[in-house]
Amino acid sequence: MRQIQMVDTRTQYHNIKAEIDKAVIEVMESSAFINGKPVQNFANNLSNYIGVKHTIPCANGTDALQIAMMALGLQPGDEVITPSFTYIATTEVIALLRLKPVFVEVDPQTFCIDPAAIEKALTSKTKAIVPVHLYGHAAKMEEIMAIAKKHNLYVIEDNAQAIGCDYTFSDGSKMKTGAIGHIGCTSFYPSKNLGAFGDGGAIFTNDDELADRLRMIANHGQSKRYYHDVVGCNSRLDTIQAAILDIKLKHLDEYIVARRKAADFYDKAFAGNEKIKTPYRAPYSHHVFHQYTLVLEGVDRDGLNQFLAEQQVPSMIYYPVPGHKQKMFEQFNTASQVMPVTDWLTQRVISLPIHTEMDEEQLHFITSKVLEYINK
Ligand SMILES: *Cc1c(COP(=O)(O)O)cnc(C)c1O
Numbered sequence: 001m002r003q004i005q006m007v008d009t010r011t012q013y014h015n016i017k018a019e020i021d022k023a024v025i026e027v028m029e030s031s032a033f034i035n036g037k038p039v040q041n042f043a044n045n046l047s048n049y050i051g052v053k054h055t056i057p058c059a060n061g062t063d064a065l066q067i068a069m070m071a072l073g074l075q076p077g078d079e080v081i082t083p084s085f086t087y088i089a090t091t092e093v094i095a096l097l098r099l100k101p102v103f104v105e106v107d108p109q110t111f112c113i114d115p116a117a118i119e120k121a122l123t124s125k126t127k128a129i130v131p132v133h134l135y136g137h138a139a140k141m142e143e144i145m146a147i148a149k150k151h152n153l154y155v156i157e158d159n160a161q162a163i164g165c166d167y168t169f170s171d172g173s174k175m176k177t178g179a180i181g182h183i184g185c186t187s188f189y190p191s192k193n194l195g196a197f198g199d200g201g202a203i204f205t206n207d208d209e210l211a212d213r214l215r216m217i218a219n220h221g222q223s224k225r226y227y228h229d230v231v232g233c234n235s236r237l238d239t240i241q242a243a244i245l246d247i248k249l250k251h252l253d254e255y256i257v258a259r260r261k262a263a264d265f266y267d268k269a270f271a272g273n274e275k276i277k278t279p280y281r282a283p284y285s286h287h288v289f290h291q292y293t294l295v296l297e298g299v300d301r302d303g304l305n306q307f308l309a310e311q312q313v314p315s316m317i318y319y320p321v322p323g324h325k326q327k328m329f330e331q332f333n334t335a336s337q338v339m340p341v342t343d344w345l346t347q348r349v350i351s352l353p354i355h356t357e358m359d360e361e362q363l364h365f366i367t368s369k370v371l372e373y374i375n376k
Contacts, residue, residue: 001361001362001365002359002362003312004312004313004314004353004362004366005314005353005355006191006314006315006316006351006353006354006355007190007191007195007353007355008355008356008357008358009190009191009195009355011357012255012355012356012357013197015357016247016248016251019247020244020247023038023243023244023246023247024240024243024244026243027239027240027243028240030239032239033238033239033240034236034238034239035236035239036239036242037239038239038242038243038246039057039236039237039239039242041242041246042057042237042242042243042245042246042249043055043056043057043202043242045246045249046202046245046249047204049164049249049252050163050176050178050179050204051175051179052176052178052179052184052204052205052206053205053206053207053208054204054205054206054207054208054211054214055202055203055204056202056203056205056211056214056215056218057200057201057202057236057237057242058200058201058203058218058235058236058237059199059200059201059234059236059237060188060189060199060200060201060235061089061158061160061185061186061187061188061189061192061201062089062092062093062187062201063201063218063233064185064186064187064201064203065089065090065130065156065158065185066093066096066097066233067203067214067217067218067233067235068156068185068203069093069094069097069099069128069156070097070217070232070233071183071210071213071214071217072127072128072154072156072183074099074127074128076097076098076099077098077099077125078099078100078125078126078127078128079099079100079102079123079125079126079127080094080099080100080101080102080126080127080128080129080130081102081104081113081118081121081122081126081128081129082094082101082102082103082104082113082129082130082131082132082323083103083104083105083106083112083113083131083132083134083323083342084103084104084105084106084322084323084324084325084334084337084339084342085106085111085134085319085322085323085341085342085345085346086132086134086158086319087132087160087318087319088323088326088328089158089160090130090132091103091323091326091329092328094130095328095329095332099127100125100332101323101329101332101334102121102126103322103323103324103334103337103339104117104118104120105117105339105340105341105342106134106341106342106345107140107341108341108344108345109280109282110134110137110139110140110280110285111134111137111293111345111349112131112132112133112134112137112138112139112140113129113131113132113139113140113144114341115143115144115147118144118147119147122147122151126151126153127153127154128153128154128155128156129144129147129148129153129154129155129156130155130156130157130158131144131155131157131158131181132158132161133157133158133159133161133162133165133177133285134161134162135161135279135289135290135291135292135293135318135351136161136162136165136193136259136287136288136289136290136291137162137165137279137280137281137282137285137287138165138167138177138282138284138285138286139157140282140284141157141167141177141180141181142167142169142170142284144181145180145181154181154183155180155181155182155183156181156182156183156184156185157177157178157180157181157183157184157185158185159177159178159184159185159186160185160186160187160189160192161192161193161290161291162177162178162193162288163177163178163192163193163194163252163288164176164193164252164253164255164256164288165177165285165286165287165288166285166286167180167284167285167286168283168284168285168286169284178204179204179206182207182210183203183204183205183214184203184204184205185201185202185203185204186201186202186203186204187200187201188201188202188237188241188245193252193255193256193259193288194245194248194249194255195248196241196244196245197241197244198238198240198241199241200237200238200241200242200245201235201237202237203218216229216230216232217230217233218232218233218234218235218236219232219234219236220232220233220234254356255356256288256289258355258356258357258358259288259289259290259354259355259356260287260288260289262289262292262354262355262358262363263279263287263289263292263354265360265363265367266278266292266352266354266363266366266367267279269363269367269371270294270367270370270371273371273374273375274297275296275297275298275299275374276294276295276299276370276374277294277295277297278294279292279293279294289354290354291316291318291354292351292352292353292354293318293349293350293351293352294349294351295345295348295349296348296349296350296374297348299373299374301317301347301348301349301350303373304350304370304373304374305317305350307369307373308366308369308370308373311365311369313352313365313366314353315350315351315352315353316350316351317349317350317351318349318351319346322339322343324337324339324342352366352370353366
């Protein structure tokens with residue numbers, strides 16, 4: 001059996017090696033390492049895939065979120081509502097820009113921001129909502145957009161874990177996550193569903209004016225060469241990464257199918273076990289399974305994590321400490337905030353290996369080891 005990894009980026013590379021190697025060598029021969037042709041080609045192809053008017057490539061997903069928030073003209077102290085149960089990048093950039101992160105609860109089934117909790121957290125200072133499509137499952141975008149419209153708020157989707165996810169509205173129409181809010185952000189960190197061979201990110205919008213502003217901010221606030229209108233930053237996607245991502249984008253849909261197939265295998269193996277809650281799939285979200293995350297009931301979670309490691313099966317806890325309890329946010333005095341769902345999840349979730357190159361032998365081994373520990 002091949003060694004089990006959380007993500008097997010090497011085997012994935014080997015399956016498309018000829019194409020990738022050729023594209024990388026072409027970039028090296030052209031020597032247009034910054035803003036070479038593949039960058040614009042990839043941005044155009046990604047816009048078509050997501051179904052959005054503008055894609056602004058940038059250096060990573062954290063920058064994408066930061067640039068998005070810089071583009072909205074928010075003032076220090078303005079409040080941004082975001083889930084506490086997410087990766088730190090989502091909330092960190094809010095504080096970095098001297099805005100106030102307002103942490104709210106997630107839905108216990110989908111692990112995504114709870115629209116009712118957003119409504120309860122609204123104040124006269126609320127300016128934006130940042131939903132996160134956690135683990136590859138969409139947040140309730142229809143409800144979130146309705147709240148935003150009613151209260152005149154911006155919505156920035158953190159789509160780092162859900163690229164390719166289809167969202168179905170109540171009228172049956174579909175959109176890809178990342179294209180629904182005013183701005184969408186994504187990451188091409190190697191282990192993400194569309195992963196580069198290094199860092200990368202992108203920002204999506206359908207708004208022409210916002211697109212100009214996002215582009216300008218990502219490029220030193222420059223309006224024309226050496227004329228700088230606003231304080232920006234330097235955030236670019238390398239040409240080599242763009243060339244690689246453009247090839248991998250063509251495979252993204254089959255990668256999603258492969259991830260869902262692995263998830264189906266897990267679901268079936270764990271079905272009916274009352275100590276294991278398998279991931280919920282809401283009818284409005286086509287889960288793309290960035291992570292396959294179980295919620296354990298009456299199981300020593302850290303013991304299982306340790307037992308699996310001894311069997312050469314990696315597993316991860318995403319995330320052990322929720323945002324509102326992170327030391328970096330001490331100044332906001334959020335640690336004592338009551339968040340039963342978030343606290344419950346941080347103590348019970350465990351993510352199993354899931355990627356595009358898993359075979360049944362590996363899946364069988366993993367599920368049998370999990371069940372061996374749980375049923376002992
Ligand atoms: C990965 C990730 C990011 C940040 O992306 P980087 O490219 O690592 O900066 C932001 N938000 C979420 C939810 C992520 O999973």
